[in-house]
Amino acid sequence: MKPLVRLLATLCILPHYLTWSVMAQIVGDDSALFSASQGLARIPGLRGRYLRAAFLRLVLEHCDPSVCVEFGSIFSKRKARLGANVYIGPFCQIGQADIGDETMLAAGVHVPSGPDTHGTARLDVPMRLQPGMLRTVRIGRDCWIGSTAVVMADVGEQSIVAAGAVVTSEIPARVLAGGVPAKVLKSR
Numbered sequence: 542m543k544p545l546v547r548l549l550a551t552l553c554i555l556p557h558y559l560t561w562s563v564m565a566q567i568v569g570d571d572s573a574l575f576s577a578s579q580g581l582a583r584i585p586g587l588r589g590r591y592l593r594a595a596f597l598r599l600v601l602e603h604c605d606p607s608v609c610v611e612f613g614s615i616f617s618k619r620k621a622r623l624g625a626n627v628y629i630g631p632f633c634q635i636g637q638a639d640i641g642d643e644t645m646l647a648a649g650v651h652v653p654s655g656p657d658t659h660g661t662a663r664l665d666v667p668m669r670l671q672p673g674m675l676r677t678v679r680i681g682r683d684c685w686i687g688s689t690a691v692v693m694a695d696v697g698e699q700s701i702v703a704a705g706a707v708v709t710s711e712i713p714a715r716v717l718a719g720g721v722p723a724k725v726l727k728s729r
Contacts, residue, residue, distance in 0.1 A: 544606075546591055547591065547594070547595065547606055549591075550591035550592050550594070550595035551595040551598070551599070553592060553595070554592050554595040554596045554599070557577065557580075557581070557592075557596060558596060558599050558600070560577070561573050561574070561577045561596075561600060564576065564577070570600075570619045571617060571618050571619060574600055574616055574617065574618070574619055575615065575616070575617045577596065577600075578593075578596075578597075578614075578615045578616045578617075579615055581593045581596055582612065582613050582614055582615050583612075583613075584612075585612055586612075589612055590609055590610065590611065593610040593614070594606070594608050594609065594610060597610065597616065597623065600619055601616070601619055601620075601621050601622065601623065602619060602620050602621065602622050603622040603623065603624075604621075604622075604623045605623060605624055605625040605626070605627065605642075607625050607626045607627075608623045608625075608626075608627045608628075608629070609627070609628045609629065610629040611628075611629060611630050611631040611632075611633075611648075612631050612632075613631045613632035613633075614629050614630070614631065614632060614633040614634070614635070615633075615634050615635070616635050616636075617634070617635070617636050617654075618635075618636045618637040618638075618654055618675070620637045620677065621635055621636070621637060621638050621639070621640075622638070622639040622640065623640050624640060624641045624642035624643070624644065624682065625642040625643065626642060626643050627640050627641075627642070627643070627644050627645075627646075628644070628645040628646065629646050629650075630645070630646050630647045630648040630649070630650065630688075631648045631649075632648055632649045633646050633648070633649065633650045633651070633652075634650075634651045634652070634653070635652050636652060636653045636654035636658070636675075636678070637654035637655070637675050637676065637677050637678065638652040638654075638677065638678045638679070638680065638692075639677050639678070639679045639680070640652075640680045641679075641680060641681045641682035641683070641684065641698060642682045642683070643682055643683040644680055644681070644682060644683060644684040644685075644686070645684070645685050645686070646686045647685075647686060647687050647688040647689075647690075647704065648688045648689070649688055649689040650686050650687075650688070650689065650690050650691075650692065651689075651690075651691045651692070652678050652680070652691075652692045652693075653678070653691075653693060654673075654675040654676060654677070654678065655674065655675060655676035655677075655678055655693055655694075656693040656694070656709060657673050657674040657675075657676075658673040658675060659671060659673045660672050660673050660674075678692055678693065678694065678695060679695040679696070680692060680695070680696045681695075681696060681697050681698030681699065681700065681714060682698045682699070683698060683699045684696055684697075684698065684699065684700050684701065684702070685701045685702070686701075686702045687701070687702055687703050687704030687705065687706065687719075688704040688705070689704060689705050690702050690703070690704060690705060690706045690707070690708065690723075691706075691707045691708065692708045693707070693708055693709055694708050694709055694710050694711050694712070695711045695712070696708060696711075696712045696718075697711075697712055697713045697714030697715065697716070698714045698715070699714060699715045699729060700712050700713070700714060700715060700716050700717070700718065700729070701716075701717045701718070701729070702718050702719070702723060703717065703718065703719030703720070703723075703726070704719075705719075705721070706718060706719045706720055706721065706723040707720075707721045707722050707723055708722070708723045709722040709723070710722065710723075712725065713725065715728060715729045716728055716729060717729060
């Protein structure tokens, strides 16, 4: 039954995808994605989950059909990759991220495109005008990222990042990390 529902969602999302395609030619892929995902983020319930997943399968570098993206979540970079059975909780913001199979992000998790999305070196130029250095943030397979965590560096497979943590340096595999900045608290 799910494959049929996914097909119907894909057919329903085609007009939205065509609008995105036109906008991408005018304002660029990522700006168009950010705008389109804002609109799709407001669709509630199961219908919204299937429509968001169908759209993301069409525009992201990779998005497995089994992905679940909840209400209010926004994507800003087409280079994002979502593995099998990835769960993106409500009100998350995802940039240039590679999220491994079976990984879960709780509500309000932010995964920007690394720690240097804005330039800060020059004081004579506003930061918003300075180019940043985007990078892909990798979250391994079978991870749990707690509510409102901010992940700016890689997280190894089967690790847990506590709620409210701020990941500024790499977290190894199979650990529990927490704090600001996040540090390994114990092995799993």
